[in-house]
Amino acid sequence: MRNITAKSEDFSKWYPEIIRKAALADYAPIKGMMVIRPYGYAIWEYIQAHLDRRIKSSGHENAYFPLFVPESLLQKETAHLEGFSPEVAWVTQGGADELEERLAVRPTSEAIIGHMYSKWIKSYRDLPVLINQWANIVRWEKVTRPFLRTTEFLWQEGHTAHETQEGAQEETLKILALYKEFSETELAVPVLSGEKTEKEKFAGAQMTYCIEGLMSDGKALQMGTSHDLGQNFAQVFNIRFEDREQTLQYAWQTSWGVSTRLVGAVVMCHGDDSGLKLPPRVAPVQVVIVPISVGDWKETVLPVARQLEVSLKQAGIRVKLDAREEFTPGWKFSDWEMRGVPLRLEVGPRDVKNNQALSARRDTREKQPLSLENIADPVLKLLDDIQNNLLQSARKFQKENTHVVGDYAEFKTVLEEKKGFLKTFWCGSAECENQIKEETMATIRVVLMEEDRDSGDGGCICCGKGSQEQVYFARAY
């Protein structure tokens, strides 16, 4: 008896189903909006905690800006406005009164933050400004999917201002590297990193960098972006300061963000036919203890299980004892596997007699008895192994699904038959980029930065013109 659709059979049915069955989120009664349930929100909270620590230790501080952006501010940066206007939600009324000026529900906060920075930044001594905010934003998207693209989503957005162009560039790349390290260490999701093309870059940015993950259906997912804004926003918001030579300069800015989409990435990258597989570092429950309820188990087994729970808790492990009487052990095994708990410990009469617990890994399904003496040590070791193994498996998958292609016919065949990332050369023209997208639905996910490129050049996959621009194409979410 199976109660979830197998991932291998129908990925696009599996995904929303597992989101709901595992109680990560549920549809709200508003188009494109979801309720993040406690189990899903806990994952987000661990993501936040791990990322917030990195953001702060790299010198940034958290602050909070308003939800609403006056239309006049949003309009200042033309490219920015054009990029976002199709998906902005507007507030036109307050109570019974029509507003004199429409208020945008922030689709991102560059505008209102730019406005504030112009008041705060007067001297080179005020720089750099390194601020991050955790917030919700609204984008009126036409097609939505839980976590991957919702009308409202939660994210962090960093907004920094610098004295020099180099300062801003350095910040942009520093965050890009931080995101990559974060994704791989905490989410066990390996990512490519590089530049976006002109077509794909952030509205109003000078250059956009991103990290891209490969989901297990062979489609790419943009997991984070870091933008070098140059002086675009500083010029229209008048963020000027007196530099060391006493001349007036516009500030150099960056912005960068990751969102609740990352929860979707974890689900899609690691899940299998039995459900979720959560990396221990973001798993709300790292270890579940299932007592085997036979005979006088409440007197014999349960006290041992409780003691086990206490000792794991003391070691800082997120542990749950599932002592519910209305379910059989077998049912609990399947349920917690579906919910992605990395490690299960079974405690039954046999284990009590042998002073042990039987461990079962979610990732490999390996079972191994562990002595109850100092059990936290091997449990921590196992959680570490699982975290590591998830990353290695995902890396292996990414490698196996990355194909170097040289000509367009091969490009199309590989894309159709194997999916995944296609590594190739591109001449840099929007014409070729558009043509490929039109014909194959594949987009350039990243343009490799110089230091990541293979030496030498190749012909553009589309027009054949010689080029050093090495890129990864994929179909994407």
Place this chain on the structure above:
RNA sequence: CGGGGCGUAGCGCAGCCUGGUAGCGCACAGCGUUCGGGACGCUGGGGUCGUGGGUUCGAAUCCCACCGCCCCGACCA
């Protein structure tokens, strides 16, 4: 936003064609027996049939509009 599919109990569905007492499985509640990989028996509760309008003596069923979900495209964290 275009093309297609779907919306009936928490979930999965039948009933609709041919209008006339709203059903099945799982889940849920109670009791009992079970429990080392999704247990079983008995009893029971739960429905504005997505929403609004129309046709009709009578609408889950026929007609219209809207909303939502899924898939495939056009646009995006």
